[in-house]
Each structure stands twice: as structure tokens, then as C-alpha cells.
Amino acid sequence: MFDFNTQPRKFSFQGEITVPGDKSIAHRAIIFGALANGVTQISNFMYADDLAVTVRVFRELGAKIHTEISNKDMIIKGINHQLKPLDHPIQIDNVGTLRSLLYGVLASSPNQYEVIGGDYLQKRPTSHLVNLLQEMGASYQATTKNALPMKITGSNDLQGITYHQDISNAQIKSSLVLAGIYANSDTRIIRKLPTRNHTEVLANYFGADVDVKPDIIVVHPNHGQLEGQSLTVPGDFSSAAMYIVGALLSEGSEITLPRVGLNTTRIGLLNVAKQMGAHIFLNQHSINSVEPFGDLIIKSQKLHGTTISAQQVPFIIDEIPLIALMASQAKGQTVIDGIHDVYLQISDRLINMRTELAKLGIIMQVHEDQIVIDGDQEIKVKDDVDSHNDHRIAMMLCIASILTDTPFKIKNIEAIDVSYPGFIADLNKVLVAK
Numbered sequence: 294m295f296d297f298n299t300q301p302r303k304f305s306f307q308g309e310i311t312v313p314g315d316k317s318i319a320h321r322a323i324i325f326g327a328l329a330n331g332v333t334q335i336s337n338f339m340y341a342d343d344l345a346v347t348v349r350v351f352r353e354l355g356a357k358i359h360t361e362i363s364n365k366d367m368i369i370k371g372i373n374h375q376l377k378p379l380d381h382p383i384q385i386d387n388v389g390t391l392r393s394l395l396y397g398v399l400a401s402s403p404n405q406y407e408v409i410g411g412d413y414l415q416k417r418p419t420s421h422l423v424n425l426l427q428e429m430g431a432s433y434q435a436t437t438k439n440a441l442p443m444k445i446t447g448s449n450d451l452q453g454i455t456y457h458q459d460i461s462n463a464q465i466k467s468s469l470v471l472a473g474i475y476a477n478s479d480t481r482i483i484r485k486l487p488t489r490n491h492t493e494v495l496a497n498y499f500g501a502d503v504d505v506k507p508d509i510i511v512v513h514p515n516h517g518q519l520e521g522q523s524l525t526v527p528g529d530f531s532s533a534a535m536y537i538v539g540a541l542l543s544e545g546s547e548i549t550l551p552r553v554g555l556n557t558t559r560i561g562l563l564n565v566a567k568q569m570g571a572h573i574f575l576n577q578h579s580i581n582s583v584e585p586f587g588d589l590i591i592k593s594q595k596l597h598g599t600t601i602s603a604q605q606v607p608f609i610i611d612e613i614p615l616i617a618l619m620a621s622q623a624k625g626q627t628v629i630d631g632i633h634d635v636y637l638q639i640s641d642r643l644i645n646m647r648t649e650l651a652k653l654g655i656i657m658q659v660h661e662d663q664i665v666i667d668g669d670q671e672i673k674v675k676d677d678v679d680s681h682n683d684h685r686i687a688m689m690l691c692i693a694s695i696l697t698d699t700p701f702k703i704k705n706i707e708a709i710d711v712s713y714p715g716f717i718a719d720l721n722k723v724l725v726a727k
């Protein structure tokens with residue numbers, strides 16, 4: 294069993310691993326299934342901590358959600374937007390996506406709800422979203438607009454708004470789409486940069502009327518016309534990313550990742566890897582599924598630095614820790630431009646990953662709008678590292694540990710359970726000691 298505290302030597306990646314279902318898509322499938330009329334069947338559902346919170350919350354709001362952990366299936370009996378009033382607060386722990394999307398859902402219910410959550414969420418801003426939802430006619434009360442507990446009184450007379458996107462953020466966009474479906478007039482989102490589009494894709498799949506154009510998204514109200522659907526969640530590309538970067542960097546690797554989600558708003562890492570000189574085999578074999586998916590084959594290769602543009606950033610947002618590691622091992626410097634919006638959303642992650650990489654001898658510069666990572670940085674273990682309870686930092690550090698002969702401890706490694714509880718076990722299936 295691969296143990297991060299005693300691993301004896303470097304490893305390469307061999308064989309095939311099927312990553313679990315996509316977290317972003319699963320959050321949305323639960324929410325649309327809960328809001329819809331009738332029954333929704335979800336296959337290849339992934340049981341991770343974040344998604345267990347979303348299941349619990351929408352069960353409390355009245356949806357009947359049956360889960361079959363063995364075969365990863367889920368059956369949801371929807372409530373046709375009749376959200377159940379609650380006499381207790383809704384606990385969302387530290388699930389950022391759930392908070393944003395739930396705020397949009399509750400905006401259109403005349404009931405009053407109180408939302409409570411963990412300390413980590415307190416640090417992530419929501420005042421921007423709260424102001425927009427208040428402009429639509431819902432009421433949000435808290436000590437500060439970022440804070441939790443947040444008291445929400447929605448309205449069954451929401452008015453659509455026109456929002457000129459000033460920060461590229463999928464969660465704000467998603468929340469407005471969810472509120473806009475139940476508003477009394479069109480909601481227009483004039484886009485700054487495209488971000489992940491799972492909400493728009495699934496909204497229309499469930500029968501909403503969201504008109505998506507390159508520069509504007511228009512949500513036409515369609516009160517309660519959402520109908521339960523069946524869908525298979527593709528493999529989470531952000532979970533495949535650890536194997537992609539690990540295999541590229543570990544000499545002698547060749548790994549196959551079947552049925553991974555290939556939504557163009559999520560696979561920015563593939564374009565970055567290609568800019569850095571990688572050749573990645575991609576066989577897309579989903580024709581009429583609601584979300585595209587296919588197989589990836591990754592072989593280890595020498596990489597060179599590159600410049601990642603602001604337009605690319607929303608499509609790599611969850612892979613930034615892994616891209617920083619990959620850049621440090623490439624030849625020459627890598628620059629990630631236009632990270633201002635990301636810095637607003639997940640500044641802790643950027644600062645914490647810089648701290649932990651420095652303990653491995655890897656220096657990265659984090660500025661308000663740019664990240665700079667020099668290449669050819671040999672991993673020199675100076676200290677044990679810490680995930681800061683961030684699942685993506687934890688998994689990036691696991692990959693870093695495979696690139697050095699010097700063992701080190703990863704404190705708070707259990708953060709991985711947020712998005713990929715089986716990661717360590719899966720990693721052991723494909724690691725071969727050199």
C-alpha cells in the first residue's frame with residue numbers, strides 16, 4: 294500500500310484508472326432533480342463529502358433522494374419547486390458551490406430560511422452574489438454579506454435583471470440562472486469570460502429555457518416546467534488532472550483514463566499541457582449524452598514553460614495547484630495571467646499552495662493578477678507539508694511526493710474526502726515503483 298509517509302522511491306504511472314463522477318455536475322443534477330416534477334435517475338454518482346451535504350440539504354427541503362452506494366446510482370423524486378419550510382437552519386459546512394447555488398434556489402421561495410456553514414466559507418466572498426439576488430427581489434440578512442448565518446427570504450415575484458459580469462465566476466452565473474428560471478421576467482447575463490457551463494447545460498436538459506450565446510445568456514422564466522430526467526455523470530476531469538500531471542512528470546509513465554468528462558469549459562489543463570509540449574491522446578466517444586466524455590491516454594514527456602492567458606483561467610481554475618507543480622518541473626518559466634477573479638474567489642488556496650510548495654523547494658510568485666513559476670526547480674524536501682484542509686492542495690502534494698526520493702508527511706490529508714475519497718486507493722492501483 295502506497296503510504297505518503299514512508300514511500301521509498303520515485304514512481305511511474307501504469308495501467309488504467311476510472312475516476313469518479315464529476316462533482317460540479319453532480320451538485321447540479323441533484324438540485325435540478327430536486328426542483329423538477331417527477332423522477333430523476335443519476336448514474337455514476339460519486340459519494341464525496343461535498344455531495345453528501347447537497348443530498349442532505351435537498352432531502353431537508355423535501356426531495357425524496359434514494360442512493361445506491363454500491364452501484365453509484367441515485368433516484369430523486371422532485372418537489373416541483375415546492376420547497377419545504379424549515380424550523381431549523383440549513384447547515385452547508387464548507388461547500389462553496391452549494392452555497393452559491395442554494396442562494397439562487399432560495400431566492401424564489403417565499404419561505405424564510407437561515408443558512409449556516411463552516412469557517413472556511415466565511416472567508417469566501419458572496420456579497421457580489423447577494424447584491425444581485427437582492428436586486429431580483431429576494432432578501433438576505435447577515436452581519437456582513439459574506440457571512441454565515443445568512444437569513445434569506447425569497448420571493449415568488451422575482452424580477453429578472455441584467456448583469457454585466459465584472460468577474461468571471463461560474464457560481465454567481467449558476468445562482469442567477471437558478472433564480473431566473475422562477476422569475477417573472479428575463480434575466481440577462483452579459484458575459485465577461487466564459488466559465489464552466491454545467492448549469493446552463495443541465496437547466497435546458499431539464500426543460501428550462503436558457504438561451505446561451507457567446508456574449509450573453511438570457512434566462513427566460515418557465516415556472517415549474519422542469520421535468521425529471523435520466524443522466525450519467527461523466528468522470529470528473531478535475532480528478533483526472535492528478536493522473537494527467539503525475540504521468541506527464543513521472544518518467545516511464547503511460548496511463549489510460551476512460552470516460553472522463555470533456556466539457557470544453559473544464560479541460561483547460563489539456564490545452565495548457567499541449568502549450569507546454571505535451572501530446573495527449575483523446576478519444577471522445579459521447580455523441581448524444583448531455584455532457585461530453587471520452588478516453589485520455591497520457592505518457593510522460595519533457596515539458597517547457599508557457600504563458601496562460603486570462604481567457605484560459607476559468608477553464609483551469611481547479612487545476613491551478615497541479616499546473617503550478619507541473620510548471621516548476623518544466624524547462625523555462627510559466628506565467629498565469631489574469632488571475633484577479635480567481636484571487637477573489639480562492640485567495641486562500643493560492644497563498645496556501647505557495648507556502649506548501651516552498652517547503653518542497655518550489656518557489657512560485659503569487660500577485661493579485663498573475664502567478665509566475667520558474668521551471669527546472671528540483672524538489673528539495675525541507676519540511677512536512679499541510680493541506681490546509683484543501684482537497685486540491687492535498688492531492689497536488691500527493692503527486693509532488695511521487696516525484697522525489699525523500700519521503701514527507703502530508704498533514705490533514707483527509708481533506709481529499711471532500712471531492713475524491715478513494716484517491717489514495719486509486720493512486721495505489723496505478724503507481725509502479727521505479
Ligand SMILES: O=C(O)C1=C[C@@H](OP(=O)(O)O)[C@@H](O)[C@H](O)C1
Nearest residue numbers: 317390462463464488610611638
Ligand atoms: O460552479 C462550480 O461547480 C465550481 C466553480 C468553480 O469556481 P468559479 O465559480 O470561480 O468558476 C470552482 O472553484 C469550483 O471548483 C466549482
Ligand SMILES: C=C(OP(=O)(O)O)C(=O)O
Nearest residue numbers: 387388389390391611685
Ligand atoms: C473550490 C471548490 O469547490 P467549492 O467552490 O464547491 O468549494 C473546488 O472543488 O475546488
